[in-house]
Amino acid sequence: MxxxxxxxxxxxxxxxxxxxxxxxxxxxxxxxxxxxxxxxxxxxxxxxxxxxxxxxxxxxxxxxxxxxxxxxxxxxxxxxxxxxxxxxxxxxxxxxxxxxxEGLAATDPASEVSPPQEGLRLPKALSLDDVEAMLATTGGEEPAQVRAAALLELLYATGARISEAVGVDLDDVDLETSLVRLYGKGGKERIVPFGSHASTALGAWVSRIRPSMAAKARSSAPAGALFLNARGTRLSRQTAWQIVKDAGELAGLEAEVSPHTFRHSFATHLLEGGADIRVVQELLGHASVTTTQIYTKVSEETLREVYATSHPRAR
Known part of the structure; x- marks a missing residue:
């Protein structure tokens, strides 16, 4: 092993x-x-x-x-x-x-050596227009486009980490109740709902495209993965990351977009829409609400920017 x-x-x-x-x-x-x-x-x-x-x-x-x-x-x-x-x-x-x-050493020589203090780095969230522009790039009927639509919709609908998304099995998704089971850090399990747009995209992928891709897998290959590659095996994190990056480029976004950008956007948009921070904490799979609180600062920053550019006496 x-x-x-x-x-x-x-x-x-x-x-x-x-x-x-x-x-x-x-x-x-x-x-x-x-x-x-x-x-x-x-x-x-x-x-x-x-x-x-x-x-x-x-x-x-x-x-x-x-x-x-x-x-x-x-x-x-x-x-x-x-x-x-x-x-x-x-x-x-x-x-x-x-x-x-553990008794492997008699002293701890690092106990009083402090790491450098980092300033707060606010995560960059996409605007709703940018998200929709990226999703619009996947509107075709080609297998890769249908798969990209399902992946992007799932990422934005659930705030899943990219490792969680590619780790989803077919049995983890319930299209009737619009729920997905995600396995986070340390194997911690959580159930997250998703909306009608994600449900439609996932349904198209599961019913129309995935079966033909699954048929290409060798008998020894695992057949349970939700997202598959052209060989019928589980989609890799690297390929999923590239799908997100390509969508950002096709949408003409200036900043490079990563799967984590979708996670940031999911949390920020929920909080700006009035969601309770502890609900967002559960959806993200954070162990502590203090980790989620960074997104409230994003919302405050957005308000400051809007105020600065909109109020006639802001400057």
Missing amino acids: ARHGAELLPELPQSLSRAFETYLNSLRFERGLSRNSIDAYARDLARYGTWLNGQGIGRLGEVARTHVEAFALHLLDENLAPRTRARALVAVRRFHGFALG
């Missing part, structure tokens, strides 16, 4: 490798993180382990606070994005805290 994330680690001294792999396994089996989250931790630890190895450090007991601080400076020298630097240092802090708690 493959160990999640371990294959992303470089060749390191055995002591370091075992400690990293033990931590990654705990993220999978004890915390129940998704494969994507574990891989992100593995990449950050790989960067850290490579740096430690270059300093001649082969055991956790040799790591001091000065080494962690030097690694933070190394991240600055690497000219990485601020968010990437912060995430890498958080991964290092959590790893050392775990190592101390």
Whole structure:
């Protein structure tokens, strides 16, 4: 059985490798993180382990606070994005805290090393006109267009993450009640409703196009996925991302659009329409309402922009 994330680690001294792999396994089996989250931790630890190895450090007991601080400076020298630097240092802090708690190390050299503070970055939401322009690009009868319409409508109707959308099975969708079962981070399940536009698009895909694509799959291929590729197997995250990007370009949008843009737009439009924040929290699958509250700031920002451009004495 493959160990999640371990294959992303470089060749390191055995002591370091075992400690990293033990931590990654705990993220999978004890915390129940998704494969994507574990891989992100593995990449950050790989960067850290490579740096430690270059300093001649082969055991956790040799790591001091000065080494962690030097690694933070190394991240600055690497000219990485601020968010990437912060995430890498958080991964290092959590790893050392775990190592101390599990008795893999006698001290935690990272406990007092703080990640850089990031300013609040408001997510960019599409306007309703932009969403409709993107959906209009999928109005044809070609199989790829019908599939694109179903995917985009589902993303905007439910606020699903792209990994959640491509992970949906046919049995997870009930077109009669307009409900879909999504599996979020850590395998957490939630039921999300969708509207008539998404229902029509999904119905067209499921009844008219998907059966012929499914017939192309080999007998050993899983047949339960909602979204399929031309070979009859589950649509990949990369291909789904490209479908969204292509729709944005065809719609003539200046900014690059990603699947997460649809998630931002879903939340922002609901809140601007008067939805209760805790309802939006449940729909998004956020563990805490504080995570959802960033979207209320988007709405406030929108109000400020409208006021600034519309009120005769705003300036």
